[in-house]
Amino acid sequence: MAHHNDFGKWGEEVATDFLLQRGFEILARNWRHAHKEIDIIAQQAGKLYFVEVKTRHGEEWSAEGAITAKKRTLMWRAMMAWKLQHPSLMPVCYSAIAIVIHDPNESPEIRWYENIWEM
Numbered sequence: 001m002a003h004h005n006d007f008g009k010w011g012e013e014v015a016t017d018f019l020l021q022r023g024f025e026i027l028a029r030n031w032r033h034a035h036k037e038i039d040i041i042a043q044q045a046g047k048l049y050f051v052e053v054k055t056r057h058g059e060e061w062s063a064e065g066a067i068t069a070k071k072r073t074l075m076w077r078a079m080m081a082w083k084l085q086h087p088s089l090m091p092v093c094y095s096a097i098a099i100v101i102h103d104p105n106e107s108p109e110i111r112w113y114e115n116i117w118e119m
Contacts, residue, residue, distance in 0.1 A: 011055025011099040011108075012039055018097060018110050024049070027086075036078035040097075048090040050079050052116070055099040067096055067116055 016026060019042050027048075028041040040051040052075060054066050075094050083092075098111040 033081035
């Protein structure tokens with residue numbers, strides 16, 4: 001996990017497993033449209049979830065703080081592009097999962113935010 005991209009990919013694997021264990025269906029991972037990307041697109045109980053994953057070592061950098069207004073706008077634009085390609089009447093949730101490693105010898109802390117507009 002030394003390389004930044006590998007670390008991020010590992011965090012996305014942890015987040016995917018977290019969602020699968022909670023009964024989510026994963027529709028796409030690392031979905032791209034133009035310069036926009038959604039880490040995970042999932043559905044559960046008639047809702048569509050656009051999930052941003054942030055992976056961090058410790059708390060020196062806030063995982064949630066990395067989801068800026070600009071990132072939220074990009075997520076909204078990506079959602080619009082997804083829905084044009086995959087029409088659906090399901091309500092949408094913009095979600096985040098923070099994966100934080102406090103001790104490399106222990107399981108990471110996983111924080112789930114179902115709707116980041118409420119953060």
